Amino acid sequence: MTTSPDLVAVRSLSVRFGSLAALADVSFSVAPGSFVAVIGPSGCGKSTLLRVLAGLVPAGAAVSADEVRVPVGPDGRRATAWMPQGDSLLPWRRALPNALVGARIAGLDRAASDARARALLEEFGLGGFERAWPHELSGGMRQRLALARTCLPGRPVLLLDEPFGALDALTRRRMNAWLASLALAGPSGAVVLVTHDVDEALLLADRVLVMSERPGRVVLDLAVRDRADARDRVLTALGLDPISPSARRAAPARAARDARSRRATRAR
Numbered sequence: 001m002t003t004s005p006d007l008v009a010v011r012s013l014s015v016r017f018g019s020l021a022a023l024a025d026v027s028f029s030v031a032p033g034s035f036v037a038v039i040g041p042s043g044c045g046k047s048t049l050l051r052v053l054a055g056l057v058p059a060g061a062a063v064s065a066d067e068v069r070v071p072v073g074p075d076g077r078r079a080t081a082w083m084p085q086g087d088s089l090l091p092w093r094r095a096l097p098n099a100l101v102g103a104r105i106a107g108l109d110r111a112a113s114d115a116r117a118r119a120l121l122e123e124f125g126l127g128g129f130e131r132a133w134p135h136e137l138s139g140g141m142r143q144r145l146a147l148a149r150t151c152l153p154g155r156p157v158l159l160l161d162e163p164f165g166a167l168d169a170l171t172r173r174r175m176n177a178w179l180a181s182l183a184l185a186g187p188s189g190a191v192v193l194v195t196h197d198v199d200e201a202l203l204l205a206d207r208v209l210v211m212s213e214r215p216g217r218v219v220l221d222l223a224v225r226d227r228a229d230a231r232d233r234v235l236t237a238l239g240l241d242p243i244s245p246s247a248r249r250a251a252p253a254r255a256a257r258d259a260r261s262r263r264a265t266r267a268r
């Protein structure tokens with residue numbers, strides 16, 4: 001039996017900014033078809049990690065690694081699409097041209113990209129808003145537009161940095177549900193999502209990487225099977241209180257069991 005090779009492989013990655021160690025000895029791999037969430041405290045190097053994968057390492061960074069492998073397209077360029085924190089839409093462009101920015105930079109065929117952009121806007125619930133200015137869109141719509149722009153060039157690896165970080169909690173949950181309903185990665189692609197939100201990570205991802213305080217290291221690399229159990233383990237790895245919904249649900253049953261056992265003891 002042959003196993004498909006990993007789409008992304010990182011081995012012993014360390015990044016320093018002068019005397020500040022941002023990442024230390026980070027290793028993980030991403031298989032085709034997977035959705036990986038990276039979660040960790042603020043400043044532990046999550047964005048830096050995505051930037052390394054996107055080939056956008058900030059000036060002044062010293063990067064060392066045994067391996068950083070991402071897919072490469074037929075043009076020899078990295079086949080990754082990066083969505084930075086915030087929507088970074090161009091305020092002077094309407095929605096459709098905003099969605100097309102990446103495709104234009106990549107020099108993709110104009111007519112084909114236009115058609116795909118219109119189809120994506122429709123799929124992302126933005127049909128009819130092609131000519132809207134960014135300031136005329138709600139926060140959730142702007143994030144969907146930014147995500148459409150990221151998806152448009154059709155690169156297999158999507159690198160999403162806190163895509164919903166600026167949204168209110170309700171809109172964020174709606175966007176999570178919507179994102180979960182999309183087969184964003186496809187069988188041959190992958191998504192790497194940076195988030196601070198444990199529930200978002202567990203809703204969307206089939207694998208969660210938990211990072212330590214800076215310098216960021218991977219302290220837990222977990223395949224998500226049972227969400228409640230995964231939540232306990234992720235919270236524990238983050239050093240937070242692991243009272244999960246399952247523990248809370250189990251609490252009344254445990255209390256009833258204890259009460260029965262106390263009654264039985266008294267009756268003896």
Ligand SMILES: Nc1ncnc2c1ncn2[C@@H]1O[C@H](COP(=O)(O)OP(=O)(O)OP(=O)(O)O)[C@@H](O)[C@H]1O
Pocket residue numbers: 017020022040041042043044045046047048049058059060214
């Ligand atoms: N261009 C840079 N020059 C100097 N230091 C930097 C630079 N970029 C990041 N850093 C530092 O590296 C560390 C990691 O930053 P990074 O943005 O990767 O963290 P993060 O986990 O994404 O944080 P957050 O969750 O708050 O967005 C921080 O201490 C940050 O100050």
